Amino acid sequence: MVLAAYEEHLAATGRGNPAYTTAARGFLRRWPHPLDWTLESLDVQLSAGTATRPFITFLLVTGRINPGWDYLVHRKLSSIWRDVPGTRIGTDLQEFITTARAQGYTQRTASAMASQVLARLLFATGKRLHDLSEEDFVALAIAGRDRERDTGRTWKHYRGAATATRAVLFHMGVLPALPPPAQSRWSYERRLAAVPDPMKSIIIAYLHRKAVTCKEGTVSSLATRLTGFATYVTGIDATLTPDRLDRCTHIEPWMTSLTTTRSTTSAAIITRADQARRILAVSNFLSDITEWGWPTAPTRKLLYRSDIPRLPQPLPRFLAPDADRRLQQALEDSPNRLAADALLLQRACGLRIGELLDLELDAVIDVPTAGSWLKIPLGKLDTERMVPIDPDILALLDRITATRSPGRPIPHPRTGRPADFLFTAHGRRLGQNEPPRVQ
Incomplete structure (x- = not known):
């Protein structure tokens, strides 16, 4: 029965190589019940030849086997797209891709996320898309770290894809919370390993x-x-306190x-x-450890205000009219519409960067007999204000609304309350140092 279904599947996908059928027969002679194959060691599972792997893929996409995480993180799944049409897994993957595309991902990136992350989750758990949980992603992450430890092959790319996948599933209503960024900071112990x-x-x-x-960012900079x-200083004396x-x-x-120290990021002084x-x-x-009374605190003051280099204080310079026109035209012509329109709106309304990124979808207020106004949220000065806007800015706001990625409200980084931010890309609020990338 399984063999007949496989032969029908091969015919439907335009493959009729007799070697595939022969390999499938050999597989079934050794494991008449395919689930027994999932109990074999990883070495045995990965030893399947090129003629046998299509049969194992068929068993995966039709839900006949659910192998362990160790097999799934070692096995490449880039060829599953010709096998999933007409299956329930194929339906789930396509639903995910449609949502990811709406979030601003390209077809290629959305498909990669589906095959690299989502397919593995569905194969391992046997669940449907809307039944997945945070615990399933934890299991995938653990398996990925184990593979990295055992083989030395990095899991970094898959970790980033998993974070993006979780963000899409959040906006689909599958997961309860938006995931933290994939690039987490190193522990203090790791950062100070050379000390x-x-x-x-x-x-x-x-x-x-x-x-x-x-x-957290302040302490990271201190570290x-x-x-x-x-x-x-410990290079001078390793036992120093x-x-x-x-x-x-x-x-x-x-x-x-410090006058000759180079930056670790740019290599410039x-x-x-x-x-x-x-x-x-x-x-x-x-000063802090002295004030706190730590036993290893200095017994005398070692640094003074006069030790801090004086910084140049140049006056702000305005853009010359021709430079301003070139900037305006460059923003109008930019293919990265969301970032360019953000700068156009900031320029037109005189917004600080934090105020710009905190704008929400309901920021435009129409006042009878007084036109339209943009409500600027609490910013650096901890005050709100209203800025009058003309039809051109209204048209700009409409374009931003059409370009942003839709989805569920995102927790506000300061208050934690759900907020429909105006500037979102790939399901996340834009950050000051993270412009949206074309993916």
Whole structure:
């Protein structure tokens, strides 16, 4: 019965190679009940030849087997598209792709997410699309990390695809929450791995204490700056602790080294502003642990206000009229409409970047006898204001509304309340440093 169904499937997909049928017969002689194959070792499962793999794919897409995660994360599934039409898995994959396309993903990217992530979830669990859960993604992530550990082959690309898949499923109403970004920050222990103890343990304890009162991004920046400092001074003395720091032996040579220190991202020498931030971070670290009474705190002041480099303070420069016209035209001609229209709206209404990205779909208010106004949400000054808008800006807002990705309300990053943000791409609110990419 299974063999007859497979032969019918081959004919429907335009494949009639006798080797496929012969391989399927050999498979069924060894495992008359295909589910017994799923109990074999990973080595046995992966040993299937090129003539046998199409039969295993047929068993997968027709729901006859649900192998373990270890097989699914080792097996490539790029060829499943000719096998899924007419199956319930094919229906689920197509529904997902349709939603992903509406979120702004290209057909190629949406199909890749479906085959790389969603298909594996459906094959492993035997569930339908709308029955998937967060726990299923956790199981996939664990299997991916295990594969990375055992083979050395990175799981980074699949991790990013899984995050994007979860975001699409959130907007489909399948998952309850929008996932965190795929690129999570390294732990403090990993970031300070090159710093020997006891200095490493002291700085890690300090960062955990700062995390109580500071935002995650602030503490992450502190970790970067203190790591550079600790790496330098422990290079002079590996057993160093803050109470044994010396101004002439450690602090001044470190400050001098900052003038030739290169950025880890651009490889350029760091700016005076970055030098100032690094010195200020170390100064605050030493002052804080002294104020808190830590036993390893310095016994005397080591850094002073005069140690912080003076920064140039140039006056703001306006754009010349011809440069402004060129900028306007470049934005009008840009193929990346959402980002370009965001800048056009910011320019027209005089918005700060945070105010722009916090705009919601209901930001336009029509006032009888007074025209249309744009309600600017609470921003840097913690106040709301209204900006009058003309028909051209209304048309611009309509274009943005048509370009943004639709979906469920997204939790506001500050308040946590659900919000229909005006600027969303791929199901997420745009960030200040993350312009939408064409995918």
